Structures are given as structure tokens and as C-alpha cells.
Amino acid sequence: MSDSSFEDVEKVAQHKNEPGSEHLTQQQEDLLEASEPPFTAHEDDDLEANGNGLRQVGTGAGASLHQVPSSKPSVNNIRSVPNGGTKAWLQVLASFFLFFNSWGIVNTFGTYQAYYETGILADSSPSDIxxxxxxQAFLLMFVGAITGSIYDAGYVHSLMLVGSFLVVFGQMxxxxxxxxYQVILAQAICIGIGCGCLFVPGVAILSTYFSTKIATAMGLAASGSSLGGVIYPIIFHRLQPTIGFPWATRVIGFIALFGLGISNFVLRVRTIPDSRRKFLDLPAFKEPQYALFVLGTFLGFMGLYVVFFYVQSYAIETNIAGDNMSFYLLSILNAGSIFGRIIPNFIADRTGPLNMIIPCAMISGILALCLIASHSLAPVIVICALYGFFSGSFVSLPPTILVHLTANRAMIGTRMGMCFTVVSIGLLIGTPISGQILNATGFPQTWVFGGVLVIAGSIVIGASRVAKGGWGLMVKV
Structure with missing residues (x-):
């Protein structure tokens, strides 16, 4: 039985009662313990025999304590996770629109980058822009990390309402x-904080409705960020020349309002942790698989968005394509990412998420390096489509992997928060550094910077995979 799947819980439970059950592995014991329903101690005076096999064993002061099932759903009760049904898939829909209007907005910035360089921020350098x-991306991850305790306290809908307001208000x-400075305040800070408030509900809600299908559900939801990265740039590109920058931006705000309205209406909390989670779980960094995964993800995200931010400017400045066709490169990239967030995640439920993310990240880094030798439109289009596909899995699989790397499901939020905080630093400094490289040396060195970091990240995540599952290639991790 793989330690990354909950599919064999019942088999392990049956095995426990068979002769030789003392030979259960520690991983099997941990899984079985996690699958048990929560119990609370009660002093029973008149407990009658019932369908659960509970019976009275004493009265008054001498009554003994019994284990009785708690009526409160527990985040650790894996057997109660629906793994399907109308309500569960509606949460995927809610999460889809949360991703659509958080990461989808971040993925749109490449279009704004190209517009600002010749528009209202023409006096600013590409690095400054x-x-x-x-x-914006940093605040999405960082605020998402620190708002986990708000989610755990049960204020999920308040968090979503605040996030929805800030995203729409920031667009206006x-x-x-x-x-x-006005663009920084509105687009970077206001929208960034709003996206951060939406990020935690979008990720955390799915782990309470899915266990064996978590990667598939997460992939479907995360595809919203790619679809947003396709639709929003097209809307901006088509409307900005005709109705101007102000109204093009407002239209995006109204679309975000509609999508977030659906999420606020549909999302329902099934269970929250029995107590507020710890803000930090520093001993987690003593676990090689977790520490290496965080480091690898940090390196990967530091270089991942270089292509997203600069491929459009690259095509224009090197005369590979005109303004119109260059714009569609970002949409092609995000369109490829839609399939990259669904197909690899679907396969990951069968192969293991770590086994899937490593080759996808490695190929993404190689594709970024291939832009160095791409001097015509056709290869750039192909690279954008493939880069979108393989980088999509690198963005969508980490939450699933963090679930599998956490034995105590009540600590999932804490460990995600710590990981996202570290990764947010990579997002913050990666593209400005590449902008400085672009100013000083040109595009080839910029692609080297992004590609090498993503490849390095895949190698470190590979070390995490070995620490978790060993060297066996066929081990599901």
C-alpha cells in the first residue's frame, strides 16, 4: 500500500484484526489511526445498548468512561470524506472561480507589462514595472499563508467577502x-491582498471534500487560474484600444464580481480543525522530504514566471511578431496551462504527485532555455504552448503534495502556510531580478536565469521524492 493514498484504509483496518497484525508498518498504523472516527469521553448513567455496540457498564459515581462517536466532523476522519457527490463537486466549482480571480489575474500581468512599457508607465523600466x-503574486501567497488561522477559526465566508471586495475594488x-505609485497601490497591493484572502479557501476547502481524488479535484479547480489567464488578457487587448484603459479594466472588475459571487454563494464548509492550528510547525523542516520540497518549490517559482512576464515583450522587441500576434503568446501559454493543470493532476492520483511534478518541472526549465535559440514565430508558439502545459502542473500540484507529506491532517494548513510564505519570497524577487538582467544583458541571459532556476528546483524536489519514497522508480510517491 502506498503511503500517498488513502484507498486501502478498509483493507488495513481488516488486517488489524487478523493474526499477525502486529506486523503492520508504521505508515499503515498512522493511516489507520487517521481513518478512525473521533471519540470523546462521556460519563454515562443510562446508556442503553445500541447499533454501535455501546452499553452501560455502571451508574452513578462508579460509572466508567466510554468512547462514543463525536457528532462533530473531524478533519482527521478520512472515512467521512465524500470524495464525490453534488455538494463536493460544487466546491470544485467554487474553488475554480476563486482561482480564476486570483491566480488568473496574476497570470494576466504579462499583458499589463507590455502595455505599461509603452503606455501610462512608459517612463519606468521593465524591472520597475x-x-x-x-x-501582487507575493501578496497572494504571503497573505494566503497568514490568513490560514482565520480560515481555521471558521470565518471562511468573511475571508471570501473581504477578498472579493478588495479584488473588485482594486480593479476599479x-x-x-x-x-x-497609484498602480502599485491598486494593482499590486489592493488586488494582491484580495487574492491572498481568496487563495486559502480555494485550496483548503477541497482537502475536506476529497482524499483519493484530491489531485484531480485540485487540477480542475486550478485550471481556473489558467482560463482566467486566457480570457482576461483577450478582454483587455480587445477592449483597451476601443474603449480605453479605464473601462477595459472596469469590465474585468465586473467579470470578477460575477465569478466571485458564484463562489460566495456555492462554497460550504464541511469541517474545520477541532482547534486553531499552530501558526508555525518548525520541526517540519527537520523532515528532509518537506524541507527539500519547500526549497525546490522556492527555486522553481523564482524562475517560473520569467516566461509569463517577458515572452510578449520578447516577441515585440525582437520583431518575431507584431503587437497583435505577440499578445496572443500569453493567451497560448495560459491555454496550454489549462490542460497542464488537469491532465497531469489526473495522472498524479495514480502515479503519485511527486512522481509527476519532477519531470514536468524539468521540462519547463528546458523549454525556457529553448527560447534562447528561438528567433521565429513558429518555435516560440510551440514553446509557449508546451511551457504552459508543463508549468501548469508545477503550479497546481504543490498543495496536493503538501497534503501527502503531512501525516497529521490537522497540520496541513500550517505546513502549507509555511511553504507558501517561503515560496512568496521567490515570487517577489524572481521577476525583478530577471528584469535587471534583461536591462543589463538582454533576453538570452534572462531565459537562462529562469530556466536554470526551474531545473534546479526540479532536482531538489527529486531529492525530496527520494527522501520520501526511496530510489525505486515504480514507487507511488
Whole structure:
């Protein structure tokens, strides 16, 4: 039985009662313990025999304590996870629109980068402009990490309402911006914080409705970020020349309002941790598989968005394509990412998420390096489509992997928060550094920077996989 799957819980439970059950592995024992329903101690005076086999063993002061099932759903009760049904899949829909209007907005920034360089921020350098997108992505991850305790306390809908307001309000304020600091306040800070408030509900809600199908559910939901990265740039590109930057930005705000309205209406909390989670779980970094995965993800995300931010400018400045066709490169990239978030995640439920993310990340880094030798439109289009596909899995699989790397499901939020905090630093500094490299040396060195970091990240995650599952190639990890 794989330690990364909950499919054999019943078999392990049956095995426990058979002769030789003392030979259960520690992983099997941990899984069985996690699958048991929660119990609370009660002093029973008149407990009658019932279908659960509970019976009275004493009265008054001498009554003994019994184990009785708790009526409160537990985050650790794996047997109660639906893994399907209308309500569970509606949560995927809610999470889809949360991703659509958080990561989908972040994935759109490449279009804004190209517009700002010749539009309202033409006096700013590409590196300065890229700080807007990197701060936005940083706040999405960082705020998402620190709002986990709010989610655990049960204020899920309050968190979503605040996030929805900030995203829409930020879009409306961006439509009025005409200077660099105004764009920073509206697009980077306001929208970034709003996206961060939406990120935790979008990720955490699925882990309470799915266990064996968690990667598939997460992939379907995360595809919303790619679809947002396709639709929003097209809307901006088509509307900005005709109705202007202000109204093009407002239209995106109204679409976000509609999608987030669906999420707020549909999302339902099934269970929250029995107590507030710890804000930090520092001993987790003593576990090689967790520490190496966090480091690898940090390196990967530091280089991953270089292509997203600069491929459009690359095609324009090197005369590979005109303004119109160059714009569609970002949409092609995000369109490929839609399939990259669904297909590899579906396969990951069978192969193991760590086994899936490593080759996808490695190929993403190689594709970024291939841009160095791409001097015509056709290869750039092919690279964008493939880069979108393989990088999509690198973005969508980490939450699933963190679930599998955490034995105590009540600590999933804490460990995700710590990982996302570290990764947010990579997002913050990666694209501005690449912007400085672009200013100093040009695009080839920029692609080297992004590609080498993603490849390095895949290698370190490979070490995490070995620490978790050993060297066996056929082990599901």
C-alpha cells in the first residue's frame, strides 16, 4: 500500500484484526489511526445498548468512561470524506472561480507589462514595472499563508467577502490610476491582498471534500487560474484600444464580481480543525522530504514566471511578431496551462504527485532555455504552448503534495502556510531580478536565469521524492 493514498484504509483496518497484525508498518498504523472516527469521553448513567455496540457498564459515581462517536466532523476522519457527490463537486466549482480571480489575474500581468512599457508607465523600466506583478503574486501567497488561522477559526465566508471586495475594488481603482505609485497601490497591493484572502479557501476547502481524488479535484479547480489567464488578457487587448484603459479594466472588475459571487454563494464548509492550528510547525523542516520540497518549490517559482512576464515583450522587441500576434503568446501559454493543470493532476492520483511534478518541472526549465535559440514565430508558439502545459502542473500540484507529506491532517494548513510564505519570497524577487538582467544583458541571459532556476528546483524536489519514497522508480510517491 502506498503511503500517498488513502484507498486501502478498509483493507488495513481488516488486517488489524487478523493474526499477525502486529506486523503492520508504521505508515499503515498512522493511516489507520487517521481513518478512525473521533471519540470523546462521556460519563454515562443510562446508556442503553445500541447499533454501535455501546452499553452501560455502571451508574452513578462508579460509572466508567466510554468512547462514543463525536457528532462533530473531524478533519482527521478520512472515512467521512465524500470524495464525490453534488455538494463536493460544487466546491470544485467554487474553488475554480476563486482561482480564476486570483491566480488568473496574476497570470494576466504579462499583458499589463507590455502595455505599461509603452503606455501610462512608459517612463519606468521593465524591472520597475515587473515589481507590480511580483508584489501582487507575493501578496497572494504571503497573505494566503497568514490568513490560514482565520480560515481555521471558521470565518471562511468573511475571508471570501473581504477578498472579493478588495479584488473588485482594486480593479476599479486601477482604472483611475495614471502614475506608478497609484498602480502599485491598486494593482499590486489592493488586488494582491484580495487574492491572498481568496487563495486559502480555494485550496483548503477541497482537502475536506476529497482524499483519493484530491489531485484531480485540485487540477480542475486550478485550471481556473489558467482560463482566467486566457480570457482576461483577450478582454483587455480587445477592449483597451476601443474603449480605453479605464473601462477595459472596469469590465474585468465586473467579470470578477460575477465569478466571485458564484463562489460566495456555492462554497460550504464541511469541517474545520477541532482547534486553531499552530501558526508555525518548525520541526517540519527537520523532515528532509518537506524541507527539500519547500526549497525546490522556492527555486522553481523564482524562475517560473520569467516566461509569463517577458515572452510578449520578447516577441515585440525582437520583431518575431507584431503587437497583435505577440499578445496572443500569453493567451497560448495560459491555454496550454489549462490542460497542464488537469491532465497531469489526473495522472498524479495514480502515479503519485511527486512522481509527476519532477519531470514536468524539468521540462519547463528546458523549454525556457529553448527560447534562447528561438528567433521565429513558429518555435516560440510551440514553446509557449508546451511551457504552459508543463508549468501548469508545477503550479497546481504543490498543495496536493503538501497534503501527502503531512501525516497529521490537522497540520496541513500550517505546513502549507509555511511553504507558501517561503515560496512568496521567490515570487517577489524572481521577476525583478530577471528584469535587471534583461536591462543589463538582454533576453538570452534572462531565459537562462529562469530556466536554470526551474531545473534546479526540479532536482531538489527529486531529492525530496527520494527522501520520501526511496530510489525505486515504480514507487507511488
Amino acid at each position: 515587473s515589481w507590480i506583478g511580483s508584489i 481603482m486601477l482604472s483611475l490610476a495614471s502614475s506608478y
